Amino acid sequence: MGRWQPDARGRLMQAAFALYGERGFEQTTVAEIAERAGLTERTFFRHFADKREVLFAGAQELQELLVSTVADAPASLAPIDVAAAGLGAIGAFIGEGGDLARQRQAIIASSVELQERELIKLASLAAALADALRRRGVEDPAASLTAEAGIAVFKVAFERYVAEGNQLELPRLIRESLGELPRLLEPSLPASR
Amino acid sequence: MGRWQPDARGRLMQAAFALYGERGFEQTTVAEIAERAGLTERTFFRHFADKREVLFAGAQELQELLVSTVADAPASLAPIDVAAAGLGAIGAFIGEGGDLARQRQAIIASSVELQERELIKLASLAAALADALRRRGVEDPAASLTAEAGIAVFKVAFERYVAEGNQLELPRLIRESLGELPRLLEPSLPASR
Numbered sequence: 001m002g003r004w005q006p007d008a009r010g011r012l013m014q015a016a017f018a019l020y021g022e023r024g025f026e027q028t029t030v031a032e033i034a035e036r037a038g039l040t041e042r043t044f045f046r047h048f049a050d051k052r053e054v055l056f057a058g059a060q061e062l063q064e065l066l067v068s069t070v071a072d073a074p075a076s077l078a079p080i081d082v083a084a085a086g087l088g089a090i091g092a093f094i095g096e097g098g099d100l101a102r103q104r105q106a107i108i109a110s111s112v113e114l115q116e117r118e119l120i121k122l123a124s125l126a127a128a129l130a131d132a133l134r135r136r137g138v139e140d141p142a143a144s145l146t147a148e149a150g151i152a153v154f155k156v157a158f159e160r161y162v163a164e165g166n167q168l169e170l171p172r173l174i175r176e177s178l179g180e181l182p183r184l185l186e187p188s189l190p191a192s193r
Numbered sequence: 194m195g196r197w198q199p200d201a202r203g204r205l206m207q208a209a210f211a212l213y214g215e216r217g218f219e220q221t222t223v224a225e226i227a228e229r230a231g232l233t234e235r236t237f238f239r240h241f242a243d244k245r246e247v248l249f250a251g252a253q254e255l256q257e258l259l260v261s262t263v264a265d266a267p268a269s270l271a272p273i274d275v276a277a278a279g280l281g282a283i284g285a286f287i288g289e290g291g292d293l294a295r296q297r298q299a300i301i302a303s304s305v306e307l308q309e310r311e312l313i314k315l316a317s318l319a320a321a322l323a324d325a326l327r328r329r330g331v332e333d334p335a336a337s338l339t340a341e342a343g344i345a346v347f348k349v350a351f352e353r354y355v356a357e358g359n360q361l362e363l364p365r366l367i368r369e370s371l372g373e374l375p376r377l378l379e380p381s382l383p384a385s386r
Contacts, residue, residue: 145374
C-alpha cells in the first residue's frame with residue numbers, strides 16, 4: 001500500500017454517503033468529503049473521478065459479476081434461467097451492502113443528473129447481459145429480449161426492495177417478479193397478425 | 194400565424210436532420226440550421242430550446258398517444274393487451290414518419306449525450322405507461338412489470354426496425370416480440386424458493 005491509507009476508498013465512500021444524506025448531493029464538495037474521511041482531496045481523486053462516481057463505484061463490479069455468472073452457468077440451462085442466475089447474483093451482492101442500497105437510492109432520487117446516470121448504468125447492464133447470452137449461443141432477438149426483460153424485472157424488484165416498509169430480500173423479489181412476468185404477458189386475446 | 198413562417202417548425206427539423214447527417218450533430222450550429230431552413234436563429238429558439246431538442250421534439254406527442262390509447266382501451270382488456278395497444282399506436286405513429294426514424298437513430302447513435310437523452314425518454318415512457326395502467330386499476334407490481342417489460346419489448350423491436358436490411362413494419366415487430374417474450378420467460382427449471 002506504500003503511503004496510501006488502508007481502506008481509503010471505503011472511508012471516502014462512507015463519508016460521501018453521509019454528507020450527501022445530510023447536506024444533499026449538490027451542496028457537498030470533494031473537499032468536505034476528504035475532510036470528513038480524514039484524507040486529502042488528492043487521495044479522493046486517486047479513487048474517484050468526481051463526487052458523482054462515488055455513487056457508481058460498484059457498477060463495474062456488478063456488471064462483471066453478472067457477466068461471469070452468466071458465462072459460468074451450466075450449458076443445460078435455458079437463457080431465462082441463466083439470466084435469472086446472473087440477476088440473482090447481483091441481487092445478493094447488493095443485499096450484502098445492508099442499508100447502503102437504500103441510502104444510495106434516496107440520494108439518487110434527489111438529483112435528475114444522478115437518475116440519468118443510473119439509467120445509463122442499467123442500459124449498460126442490459127447490453128452486457130445480452131452480449132453474455134449471445135456468447136452462449138443464444139440468437140437475437142431472443143438474447144436482447146431476454147436481457148431487456150431481465151433488467152426490466154431487476155428494476156421493478158429493486159424499486160420494491162428500497163421501498164419504505166419492505167422486509168423482503170432483493171434476490172427473492174427478483175425471483176418473484178421473474179416468476180410473475182410470464183403470466184402478465186400472456187394475452188387474453190388471440191394476437192391479430 | 195402573424196409574422197410566423199408557416200411550417201417553420203417542419204422546415205427547421207428537416208434542415209437540422211439533414212445537417213446532422215452531413216456534418217455530424219456536434220459540428221452543426223443553430224445558426225447553420227436556421228440558415229439552411231431560410232429562417233432566423235430567433236425563430237429556431239421559438240420552436241426548440243436547443244439543437245438537441247429538435248431530435249426529441251416528438252417525444253411528448255408519443256407519450257401522450259401512448260397514455261391516451263391506454264386510457265381509451267376497452268375495460269375488458271387484460272393489462273398486457275392494453276399495453277400492446279398503446280405500443281402498437283406509437284409504433285404506427287413512428288412508422289408514418291417513413292425513413293425519419295432511421296435517420297434519427299443514426300444521429301443518436303453518433304453521440305453519447307444523445308443516447309443518454311434517448312434512455313431518459315424511454316424511461317419516461319415506461320413510467321407514463323405504468324401510471325396509465327394504474328389509473329385503470331392495475332395494481333403494483335403488475336403495472337410496473339407490465340410497463341417496463343412492454344418498453345423493453347418496444348426497445349428491442351425498434352432496434353430491429355432500424356437495423357440494416359429490415360423490411361418489416363414497426364407495429365408488426367412489436368407484436369412479434371411481445372408474442373415471443375412469454376415463451377422466453379418460462380423457466381425450464383422449477384423456481385427454487
